[in-house]
Each structure stands twice: as C-alpha cells, then as structure tokens.
Amino acid sequence: MLVWILLLPLIGFLINGCSYAFIQASGMKKKISATVSGLIGTTAIVGSFIVSLILFLDLFSQVDEQREITQVLFNWIKVGPLLLDFTLRLDSLSTLFTLVITGVGSFIHIYSIGYMGHDDAPAKFFAYLNLFCFAMLALVLGASLPVMFLGWEGVGLCSYLLIGFWYADDEKAIAGKKAFIVNRIGDLGFILGMFVLYTTFGTLDFLELKVKVLALGHTLSPDMLYLITSACLLLFVGCTGKSAQIPLYVWLPDAMAGPTPVSALIHAATMVTSGIYLVTRLNFLFSLSPIALEVMAWVGALTAFFAATIAVVQTDIKKVLAYSTVSQLGYMFLGCGVAAYSAGVFHVITHAFFKALLFLSAGSVIHGMSEEQNILKMGGLKKYMPQTFFVFLIGWLAICGIPPFSGFFSKDEILWKAFSSEHGSKPLWFIAAVTAVMTAFYMTRMFILTFLGEMRSHDAHPHDSPAIMTVPLFFLAILSAVGGILGIPHMNWLDHWLSPTIPSHGYEASDSTEWVLMGLSVAGAIFGIVFSFSIYRSLKKAEELKESWSGIHRVLFNKWYVDEAYFAAIVNPFIKTSQFLWKVVDVKVVDRIVMSFGRVSSRSGEWIRTSQTGLLQVYAIVFVMSIVFTLGYIIYGLAR
C-alpha cells in the first residue's frame, strides 16, 4: 500500500505528460484545458493524501516502537559488495512529511486549476507538479541515502522545470538553470557524504546506519569522529543547496520567477525543507559531531538574520516572501543545530501552512492586480479583496509569531532551545530573537503596503479570486491558525510522536526563564509590528527615512551584492579559464604537440595522397611498412 503514495502522483504525471506530448505538442496542437489536466493532477495527489492518511492512522494505532512500515519494491543496484534495494519506509518522521506534502500539495493543486486557467500548457504544468510530488515523496520515503538522492535530485529537476516554466522569458529560464546548478553544487556534497558513510559503515540504509552508529557508543575514536564530522558536513553542504542556506541560498530568490503556486509548494512548503528532513533523518549521526552541529546552528542563525535584512527593503511581494523563506529555513537549521530536531520539524510543518498560505494569497493578489508584483504600487487591497485580506492577515500573524497562531509555537520552541539546549548559546538566541523582530517588521511592512492605505495604482482593477482559488486559502488559513496545537510547550504531542526516530529529552521541568523568554519573544514581535506601523503609516515618512539611510538601503536592496560577488569571483574566472583552456591549451599547446609528432607521417601521407590517388594506398603502405618494421624488430630480437 505504501507504494501507492508514490505511484499515484507518478501516474498523474504520466497521464498529463503523455497527453501533453501526444496531443498538444505533436501535430494536433489541441490545448488540454486546465480543468481536465488539473483534475487529473489533483485526483492523483488527493489520492496520495488519502493513502498517506490511512497509513498515518495505521501507524497511530500502533505502539511507539512498531510505528514503521517498510516495503521493498525491487533490487535497484547490485554490484559486488554494493547492494541497493529500492525500499520505502514510513515511520513517525516520514509520515508527517508525507501528510504535509500531499496535504498542502492538494490545496496547491486545486488552487492551480484556477491560477493556471489561462495558461498555454496547463497539462505540462500539472504533469510537472505531480512529478515534483512524486520526487518529493521518494525523497521522504526512501529508506536509504541513494533512494533519497533520487528524490533529492528529482525535486531539483522539477524545480528547474517549473521555475523556467515560462521559458520564453530569458530571465525565467536563467533562474531555472541557476537553481539547478547551485543545487548541483550541494548535491556534490551529498554524494561525497554518502561515500564517506558507505566506506565507514558499509551501508547506506538509514536503519542499518542507525544500528551501526548507535553501536559505536558515545566515546568515539578520533578517526571515527573525524569521519562522522566530515560526512555530516558534506551532507550539510547538500542541505545548504537544497534548503537555501548561506552560501548557496542565492538561487531561491530568483526561483520566484516561476508560477506562484510553484513558489508556494516547492520553494516554500516542501522542497526547501528537505535539508531539514535529511538532518533529522540522520539525527543520530549529527548528534555525535559537535562541530557539525555548531556549524549548522551558526549557518542557520546567520542565514536567518542575513535574509531578514534583505527582506526589509525588497519591494517585490514574492521576493519579500522568498527572503523570509530563506530566513525561516535558517530558523529550522538553528533548531536542528542545537539538537532540537523535533523543534525544526515542528517549524517545517507550521511554516508549510502559513508560508503556502502567504504565497498563495500573494498569488491571488498578483492575479487580481494583473501581474503586478511591486508592493509600492499596491495598497488598500483590503477593500477590493476582502477574502484574500482576511487569510493573509492570519498568515501574517502566524509568521510574526503572535500567539496563538501556529508560527508562534514553533518559532518560540526554536528560540527556547537555542537558548537552553546544551548545544545552544546566548549569542545564537540573540541573533534569532533579533531576526524575529525583523520578521515581524518586514512582514508588517508588506502587509501595510499591500492591503492598507490607499490604492496607489490607478489602472488596476483588483478583485478577489474565484472560489477554486480562495477555498484552499481558507483551509490553509485554518491550519495556520491552529497548527500550533501539535507542539504546545509541555504537552508536546509532536515531540512524543517523533520519539522513535528522534530521541526525546522528555519534559523538562518548567523554568521561569522559559516563560520570560516567551514573553520577550511576543513583546519583540509586537514591537516589530508597532514599529513597522509607525513608519509605514505614511509612505512619505518611509521615503524620508529611506533617503536618510540611503547607503545601507542600497546595499540591502541589492542583496548585499552577493550575486555580483559570486559572478566576479567564481563565474567569470571560470568562464575565462575555460576559454583559455580551449583556445590556448587545447588548440595551441596540446594539439600542436601531438600533431608535431604526426607531422612527418602527415607530410609523407599527403605526398603519397597527391602522387597516387585515394587513401587505400596510403593505408596499404602504412600497413606494409608497419609489418616490415615489426618483422625487423622480431628478427632483431631473435638474432640477439
């Protein structure tokens, strides 16, 4: 039964893909309507959700230790000592992810039926979307690193295809390519990390790895520690690619070139969280390496802060959300980095709800504003799009961390763990707390500029979206509002549920510090919101403020010039070196040296060619000469 979670989206992909290829792309040129292809795609993913739910309930009814379903599909690679089965495994961790992927995925599929209604190739779109779900589910369900890697690269592919979905626009095609290549750099780390694990433990299956790693005990030999640390760090390189962390985050903001439902599903709710999934999946390994944890926590915290600084000044509604995604992913890694894996997973789940909600309502706004994405040109949409306003409001409160909305609980959990965990520290907490204030600030800014005040664009006729797009929004809004229930402090269901895969630390005694910090983080969020209101109440005042800080504003607006720096430091030298290798090394040096050896024979060849006719003669002569030469050599040998 497990396999159907995977198979249904794959079947959906095949149906839509084939109908696109054979009906629309080939001679018939008949467009398949968004409704038909959308229904096929949605049926597939909803079916997959139902299966996931049934299996979840199945796991739910088991005792803790038996919450696991394994299905071996076939033997994938068998070479010498290497035995790789294509195995799927559902356990307490992966079942949560399958639910989120198929659940949020279903809403986004439904929404897309409306969003892509006027597109040229909806069948292709839904095919890609289904293929993405297939790959993402393979990533989550894969019982070994290589199977996971199949999904890992598969989601990268779908991301590439979907970012560049409107490929006729160069910018979008370039963004897609950038995403794929930056992800590939991360994947290189993944591959090498896999190799280290294989040579160290002789297996790549998660369960077997876990058994072998746990058998090591807590005191590791320096060699073993070195190997584990390097494996963890290499795998984490993969995570920085897929989950958009420093230094490989640069592709995600550009990825917003894709259709908005894609941004919601792939670049916010699911794919970008696969790095966190990998780390939590291998938590037994990461926990053994203090260095890897430290690196992860710091990269996460710094990414969270860094991305937030950029988000503060962006004017493209999707860019703000993109940077906020990078920032929130940083939180998740911070959580994992202080060994609070379940807090990371918790934030993955709530973030999936509210960020999908925010993106989809932003899509609704863009739709209503006739493809306008600049928030400076919006304003007052509350009046025109009341439904979108309402759901966005919930998403906004959730991401700002206002109780009792879902984001509050998960973010607070991470903040608390960053402070209190044995791997945490005050500086980490401080960065995260400041980032929380900034998050509240820029999200409020976006909220004000989009929905409050007066409409600043005169030729726009904003309107709410049709029901097929708003209904999913309401469901996501409900989830964003109440999703925190999963992890209320001190009766943390999630922590307990995950305990078979992630060792739980149990319930710590209530600590007054915890309550103080919680109060602080709420106060911080409120401060950020109020501060933002005080500035953006009038745009004029905001503009003045911008002028007085123009230097910093420019740097932030240009995203710290990181893309430009990468281009100057890596891409350009790389292209120049390649040009040099080709035009100088290959053509002028290597070829010349080799050809100069051949020049003598070449001349004689040409001479023969001109004096006689075709080439058979040349060949014959060379051949005969070679035989003569050989015979001579043999005779020489014999005579000696």
Place this chain on the structure above:
Amino acid sequence: MDWLAEHILSGLVFLPFVWGIIGLLLPNMKDSSHRVWAFVGSLGIFLLSLYLYFNYDPAGAEFQFVEKTPWITAWGVQYNLGLDGISLWLVILTTFLTPLIILGSFTAVEQRQREFYFLMLALESGMLGAFVSLDAFLFYVFWEVMLIPMYLLIGVWGGKNRIYASMKFFLYTVVGSLLMLVAIFYLSYQHKLQFNQYSTALLDLYKLQLAGDGWFSVQAILFLAFSFAFAIKVPLFPLHTWLPDAHVEAPTAGSVVLAGVLLKLGGYGFIRFAFPLFPSAVIQYQMVFLTLSAIAIVYGAWVAMVQPDIKKLVAYSSVSHMGYVVLGLFSLNMIGVTGSVYQMLNHGISTGALFLLVGMIYERRHTREISDFGGIAKLMPLFAIVFMIITLSSVALPGTNGFIGEFLILLGAWLTHPVIAIVAATGVVFGAVYMLWMFRRVMFGPVTHKENESLKDLTSREILVLVPFIFMVFFMGVYPNLFFGKMEPSVQRLITKVMKPKNLNTQTAAVKVEQQNEY
C-alpha cells in the same frame, strides 16, 4: 541448426558486410532503396544478437560461443572468437545503435547512398569483429579495418573541413595502433620463447610471464604501447584533440558511430588486453591513468562549456564522459569497473542520441552555432521533450542511466583514491553547467532568429529513431541489474587477473620451468 549456433559469432560479424555487399551488387536497386535494405539488414542483425543475450550464461565459461581455427600458422595467429559478459553488451550496443543510425540517416544522406549504407554495414562488421576477437592479431585486423569506412564516412560525407579532420583522425589512430601491432608481435615472440611456439591467441598470451617491476619493465613498455592506442581511441586527455575535429566534420551517422561505439573500443581494449596481459604494469601506472582521467573529466567539461558549436560541445562532453570510463576502470574494483562498462553503454545511448538530435536540427537549419538558435522549445515541443530527457541522462540525473554509471564509477574511485574521486566528482557540477547552459541558449528564451520560425517539429520517422533511446535511458536507470547480472562474473575475473599477479609471480615461475621441460 547446431552448426549455425556454433558459428553464431562469425555469422553476426560477417552478416552486415555480406548484406552490404549484396546490396551493393544488386543491379536494379534505386539509390534510395539502399537505405531500406540496410535498415532491414541491421534490424535483423540486432534481433540475431539478442540470441546471444538469451543464451549467454553468466555462470558458465569465461568465453562462450567460442570459435577457433588456425589462420596464419607461421605467426601463431588464430581465427578465434568468443564472448564474455562485457563484450556481450558492447556487441548488443553496436547492433542496437546501427539500425537506429541508419534510420536516422534516411534524409540526411542524399549523395552516394549506395556506398554510404554499404560502409555503415561494413563498419558494423568491423566493430563487431573487434568486440568478439579473442586473438590479438585478429583484433588488430578488425581494429584497422574499421578505420577505413570511418575515414571514408568523414572524408566523403563530411563537412567543409573534412579532409583535415579525416586525416587527423586517421593518423592519430594509425600511429596508436602501430605501436599496438609491434607489441602484439613482441608478445607472440615471447610466447615462442616461453612456450616454444608463436601465438597471438589471447588465452595463450594471458599465460605469459613478463617482468613487471618498475616503470620501464617489459610489461610496462608493452602496456604503454597498447594503452597508447586505447587512450587515443577513448580518447583520454591529452590525446583527445582529434575527436572534436572528427565529430564536427563527420556526418551525423559518423558521429553517432564514433561516439556510440568506436570510442568504446578504447575502453574495451583496456579490459580485454591491457589489464589481463600486463597486470603489474597496470598497478604501476594506475595513478597516472587515474590522474589523467580525472583531468579529462574536468577539462572536457570546462572546454565543452565555452564551445559555440553544439556538436563540438557534445564532442568535448564525450571527452569528459569517457574520462569517467577510464577512471572507473583504473579504480580496479568491482564497483568501479562495473560502473565503467555500464558508462560505456550509457554514453553510447545518451551521446548517440545527442548527436542524432544535433543532426536533426542541423538538417533543418544547416547550422550548429548555439547563437543561431534560441526559443526552439516553443517551435519544436516534441524535440524539446526528447532533448530534455537526453540532456538529463547526460547530466546523470538519478532515474536515468547516466546516474548509475557515474555513481558507481565515483564510488569505485572513492574506494581506491578519495582525492581523485573528489576532483572527478566536481564533473557532476560542471556537466550540469555546460549541458543546461547550452540547452537554455538553444531551446529557451524568445525566438530571436527569423529563420527559425518556420522550423518543423520531429517527423514520425525521427520519433521512431528516438523512442528506443528514451526507453533505454529510463530502463537502464531503473533496472540496471539486468545488465549487471550478465557481466558480474566477467568483471570479477578481470579484477582477479589484475590484482593477483605479484603474489603469484614466484609460483608461476615454477610452473613455467615445468612447462618448458615438457617441450
């Protein structure tokens, strides 16, 4: 029937040639019906080769379907054919590609069709012969015989610079193979010394005892002589410079055969000759070849990236991909060598298809400059789908054939030498860079050239050519065990042959003395 079954390899090797001759001699055939004749023949040969697949027993003897007849007795040359689990797949690769290439050339070749299709079939004979030869001299003959049709394909049906390119191709390979010929005769002579009679039969030569210590031992010199020929064929950096020229000038069919099969002979040569004959030298020179192949992978990818011509880009990508093959071979373990053999098949599929695709678009636009295209995906959506799939196979996306090969090779190299493996693994990134960059510039973006607007999408014949490739890309990516199952024992034997020698030297020396006493 039995007689036929016993001579199946000879049949397979000579049938294409004979079929081609008959076609050549058939008096009243229209020029254009030759393509059908050749296609039917090659398709039949493919089906015949499947007989080998179904009857090859991986648990059986080292070589199967063996045929053995004395040929040039004075030199100890035998007509000796046989198949193992490695050559089995290369034979099938050859017979699989040939009909598709012929079908793909239906409209591309307009002049001298009669000769063209005859040469294609003759070439197939030559390649098959080389893959099944169990006699060094016989191998050499097929190896050289192959050159003639290839040379003519480039020289007659090629592009503007065809004479230069074909000459370069010819000289490079001839120079390489001459050294090999010398080495073969020396081996035969050694056999005379050690066993009192000349022989070039591979199984006899495997028994030779050759001094193998140091960089310039007898083994090492002979190994280098063979390796030189094979490295040129592969082609291994820095002996690769003939390849881009040859590819750019060759007609599509020539490029596909060249990339799809001819290059594999280099890798196969290492497997069949250089490795088992000179095990100590292989170990001695292991690092050299590992380094060169890692350089080839990165270098090929980098140079491919900046090529303005699509075909040249694919040619340099071959340098990179074949670098993986050599890397896997010289990692000298099960995983690496199996990966290499698999990568040879993959490369035949993916690069073969790439050249066909480039040929299809060239046929329409008579240009291969990347800058002459842009936005083609909109005009040729089916072409775009196929091109995308093959591109993904070329960048080794998991789920496609390319991944299995690269993954195994890199893992194999990792087990032998992690640093080299890390360098080589960066090819994973660079491979994606050049392929996707090219793909973006050719297929995506707005349509910038007016001439492109009237481009027609794939015809049904072209679809028919490409579908088998697409099928193989996914089939080989999902179920490689079908292939591994047949090749595993052969790979295992190969590795044992290479890895055992040092410890056996003393023991076999005693055997040698005994044998000499017998004569």
